[in-house]
Amino acid sequence: MDQRWRARVREIFHRALASDDRAAYVAEAAGGDAELAREVEGLLTAHDATGILPRFEELEPPAAATQDEAERDESDGLEDMEDLLTGGLEGRYVVERRIGAGGMAAVYLARDLRHDRQVAIKVMRPRLLDRIGVDRFLREIQLTARLHHPHILPLFDSGEIAGMPYYVMPHVDGLSLAQRIRDAGPLSLGEALGIAGQVASALDFAHANGVVHRDVKPGNVLLRGDATFVCDFGIGFALGRTPGSRITNPGLAIGSPSYMSPEQIAGDENVDERTDVYALGCMTYEMLAGEPPFRGRHSRTVMMRHVRDPVPFLSSARPELGHDVDAVFDRALAKSPTDRIQTPGEFVRTLSQTLVVDPRRVEFGVPNPIRRPPPSHEVDDATSPTLDQRIRICTTRDGVKIAWAESGAGPPLVKAANWLSHLEHDAKSPMWRHWWSGLSRRHRLIRYDERGQGLSDRDVEDISFEAWVSDLEAVVDAARLERFTLLGVSKGGAIAITYAHRHPERVERMVLLGAYPLGRAKAGDREWETKARVELDLVRLGWGRENPAHRQVFSSLFFPDADPRRIAWFNELQRVSATPENAARIMEASFDIDVIREARELTVPTLIFHSQDEERVPVAAGRYFASLIPGAQFIPLPSRNHVPLEHEPAWRQFLDAFEEFTGVS
Numbered sequence: 099m100d101q102r103w104r105a106r107v108r109e110i111f112h113r114a115l116a117s118d119d120r121a122a123y124v125a126e127a128a129g130g131d132a133e134l135a136r137e138v139e140g141l142l143t144a145h146d147a148t149g150i151l152p153r154f155e156e157l158e159p160p161a162a163a164t165q166d167e168a169e170r171d172e173s174d175g176l177e178d179m180e181d182l183l184t185g186g187l188e189g190r191y192v193v194e195r196r197i198g199a200g201g202m203a204a205v206y207l208a209r210d211l212r213h214d215r216q217v218a219i220k221v222m223r224p225r226l227l228d229r230i231g232v233d234r235f236l237r238e239i240q241l242t243a244r245l246h247h248p249h250i251l252p253l254f255d256s257g258e259i260a261g262m263p264y265y266v267m268p269h270v271d272g273l274s275l276a277q278r279i280r281d282a283g284p285l286s287l288g289e290a291l292g293i294a295g296q297v298a299s300a301l302d303f304a305h306a307n308g309v310v311h312r313d314v315k316p317g318n319v320l321l322r323g324d325a326t327f328v329c330d331f332g333i334g335f336a337l338g339r340t341p342g343s344r345i346t347n348p349g350l351a352i353g354s355p356s357y358m359s360p361e362q363i364a365g366d367e368n369v370d371e372r373t374d375v376y377a378l379g380c381m382t383y384e385m386l387a388g389e390p391p392f393r394g395r396h397s398r399t400v401m402m403r404h405v406r407d408p409v410p411f412l413s414s415a416r417p418e419l420g421h422d423v424d425a426v427f428d429r430a431l432a433k434s435p436t437d438r439i440q441t442p443g444e445f446v447r448t449l450s451q452t453l454v455v456d457p458r459r460v461e462f463g464v465p466n467p468i469r470r471p472p473p474s475h476e477v478d479d480a481t482s483p484t485l486d487q488r489i490r491i492c493t494t495r496d497g498v499k500i501a502w503a504e505s506g507a508g509p510p511l512v513k514a515a516n517w518l519s520h521l522e523h524d525a526k527s528p529m530w531r532h533w534w535s536g537l538s539r540r541h542r543l544i545r546y547d548e549r550g551q552g553l554s555d556r557d558v559e560d561i562s563f564e565a566w567v568s569d570l571e572a573v574v575d576a577a578r579l580e581r582f583t584l585l586g587v588s589k590g591g592a593i594a595i596t597y598a599h600r601h602p603e604r605v606e607r608m609v610l611l612g613a614y615p616l617g618r619a620k621a622g623d624r625e626w627e628t629k630a631r632v633e634l635d636l637v638r639l640g641w642g643r644e645n646p647a648h649r650q651v652f653s654s655l656f657f658p659d660a661d662p663r664r665i666a667w668f669n670e671l672q673r674v675s676a677t678p679e680n681a682a683r684i685m686e687a688s689f690d691i692d693v694i695r696e697a698r699e700l701t702v703p704t705l706i707f708h709s710q711d712e713e714r715v716p717v718a719a720g721r722y723f724a725s726l727i728p729g730a731q732f733i734p735l736p737s738r739n740h741v742p743l744e745h746e747p748a749w750r751q752f753l754d755a756f757e758e759f760t761g762v763s
Contacts, residue, residue, distance in 0.1 A: 107137055107138055110123075110124060110127045122140050136402055138398060139402065140398065140399075141402075166367060179262065182259055182263075183206060183221060185266070191209065191217065192208060192209040193207075193219070194207045194208055197218065204221055205219065205220050207269060207315055208218045210266070215269075216269040216271075216486065216713050217267065217269050218268065218269045219268075220265055221259075222262055222264075229337070239664070242657065244307060245303070245307060245331065246553055247299070247303045247522065248520065248523050249297065250303070250329075251517055252268065252271070253267060254267060254268065263350070270322050270327055271322060272321045272322035272662050273321050274316060274318075275381070278316075279316055283388045284385070284415075284416070285385045289385075291450055291453075293583070294382045295446045296447045297326060297381070298442035298445065299443070301314070301374050302419065302441060303489065305371040306490065306491055307499075310369065312369065312374070313330060313354055314357060314374050315377065315381060316384065318331070344419065355397040355404075357381060357390065358373075358376075358404060359404070359435070360405045360433045361373060363404055371441070372435040372438050374442060375441065375445055376430065376431055378430070378442050380431065382445075382446075384387055384516060386412060388415070391409055391412075392529065393405050405433065409431045412424055426439075426448055487502055488506040489553065490576065492572050492575070493570050494549070494569055495572070496565070498555045498558050498569070499555045500548070500549065500558075500572055501521055501535070501547055501553035501554045502576065502594070503521045503545055504542060505538040506539060507541075507542055508541045508762060509542065509760065510542045510577070510579050510583070511541035511544065511582065512570075512577070513537075513543065513545040513546075513568070513585040514585065514587075514593040515545075515547065515548035517588060517589050517688065518671060519545075519548070519552050520551070523671055524671070527666050527667045527668075528663065528743075529667055529671070529741070529743070532744040536753050537753075540762040544577050544579075544582075546569065546570075546573045547675075548569045548684075556676070561684055561687055566687075567593055570593055570597050571647070574604070580604065581603075582606060584605045584606065585609045586610045586612060586613055587611045587613070587741065588612045588715065591610040591611070591613075592613065594608055594610065594613075595613075595696050596696050598700060606702075607702060608702050609705050609706075609756060609759065610704065610705070611707045611708070612708055612712070612714075612715050612741060613706070613715075613720065614691070614715050614723065614724055615693050615694050615697055615719070616719075617688050617690035619690050620692045633685070634685055637678060638682045655713065656740040656741070657743070658739065659743070660743060664743065683762075694726060697727050700727050701728070704727050704729070705756070706724045706727075706733070707733050707752055708720025708721070708733075708734060708735065709734075709737040709740060709741075709748065710734040710737070711736075711738040713738075733752075735751060
């Protein structure tokens with residue numbers, strides 16, 4: 099039956115190509131079969147747009163279930179899978195129950211015994227192993243492991259049991275966006291733009307790392323409170339890889355019909371990040387309208403409409419949004435990738451501007467642009483400067499990928515990395531946002547996440563002081579800087595000193611804040627070293643837990659005068675910036691810092707700031723640093739915090755003195 103139907107489609111398609119009046123021929127040849135006529139018309143339209151012939155052997159006849167219907171068949175082989183999973187993971191995870199199943203894999207709720215937390219374990223369905231192999235699933239594991247971003251669901255663990263590959267993710271105790279739309283209908287403008295902004299942020303980061311998702315849809319977006327997470331990079335592929343390394347068959351249309359771009363539907367081998375722009379546009383349309391732009395009874399009908407039909411006017415469903423919004427979706431869902439809005443971030447910014455919403459208030463990471471009143475001494479988020487940064491990737495001598503960002507314009511200013519950072523999380527954090535905005539207003543600010551943390555490679559062999567200096571060298575070279583001001587905060591001060599000592603011709607001047615020349619293992623203070631080892635144990639034991647109690651210890655030490663909201667932000671920064679093991683490795687490597695010789699031989703003009711009442715790094719360390727560096731100036735700041743907060747007079751004092759020292763005041 100299926101073969102005869104496919105043969106009929108093939109025959110009508112090829113004869114229609116040679117016909118002067120295709121529409122009339124197809125209507126006559128289909129003999130009144132409307133589904134058959136629509137199928138052929140869609141294939142003809144796709145061929146006209148792409149020049150690619152259909153793969154007729156892969157067509158589904160009209161009676162076939164859609165992908166969504168197929169995914170609802172959850173019972174096939176899952177009982178045996180659960181038994182194998184329970185036995186194979188005994189002692190590491192306790193499998194509690196199945197919480198989801200799709201056409202490719204099933205997801206189970208489990209308890210991680212080592213870290214005492216709930217996790218989700220995803221494992222391939224047994225019936226697919228012989229049919230498609232494990233390559234596609236293993237690729238998902240590889241892609242997920244590479245992507246460290248606050249809005250991408252991270253990878254905890256992976257492995258294989260009885261030939262079934264699996265991986266372990268955080269359990270998001272919330273709803274998928276699909277459930278949210280199904281339960282509540284169309285979302286408010288603020289909520290929809292906020293979610294779209296967070297998804298765009300995740301996709302832009304993935305694209306910068308050469309990864310295309312290819313299956314962006316509400317079912318792959320998870321919501322927990324104000325946080326949004328993108329999951330299932332299972333059918334993505336790396337851009338620029340060699341032709342034989344792809345795990346998807348050429349010409350095979352992969353994705354979810356309601357969100358597939360025309361080039362995906364046509365099986366184009368050169369699908370790129372613009373297919374994710376198209377899918378994000380469809381998903382955002384659905385958030386605002388309550389249903390996707392193209393619908394149909396069968397998956398093939400839906401795909402045909404993506405290729406052939408104009409975008410339905412969103413303003414018909416949401417008149418209050420105005421007619422200008424229709425032009426934005428026309429561009430986001432353009433049939434040709436070259437006519438389309440080119441990046442996810444550009445789409446959200448364009449949509450925000452069209453809807454007369456200040457795009458700076460649709461922060462990528464804060465779902466609702468309507469703000470709550472701040473505590474009395476805080477600066478209102480809505481009026482605080484928002485950082486417009488551009489994130490790029492460079493590679494060190496030993497092959498580690500380092501994420502770096504630039505913002506602002508003016509003389510170049512490079513900040514050496516400190517203990518924990520995350521380029522995107524920091525840009526929104528009330529602990530750091532005023533720093534990056536303030537330093538960017540008269541400088542081209544360049545900052546980065548060092549290896550092992552943030553958006554940079556985390557699975558690295560070498561975490562050492564020499565490797566940190568190498569990270570800084572790679573970023574400076576990638577930014578093509580000849581001469582610049584170098585800023586070192588906390589541990590970054592020693593890295594900055596070493597770089598300036600080795601490359602004095604490139605460093606015009608240097609500024610240090612809260613820095614120290616000796617690590618705890620080199621300072622000769624047994625009590626200080628003992629405390630350091632206790633802190634190291636705290637990191638290894640409690641860093642990855644959902645309960646922030648262990649991280650709270652460090653937050654209170656670094657920022658004793660911070661309000662609860664800022665403390666919560668810093669707690670979260672610690673969690674998202676590094677794994678427990680990497681956080682401990684970074685901390686332990688910092689214990690062996692010793693840059694006394696380099697400081698004494700330095701020839702670069704240096705200004706040193708230090709909070710005079712802080713406990714984390716006592717002010718004596720800053721004074722000692724200043725005594726080592728020839729001609730260094732020292733300015734104590736009236737603060738108990740390791741880094742001054744926005745509302746403190748110490749922040750304004752720092753910024754004024756910094757701008758005067760760098761000659762831009």
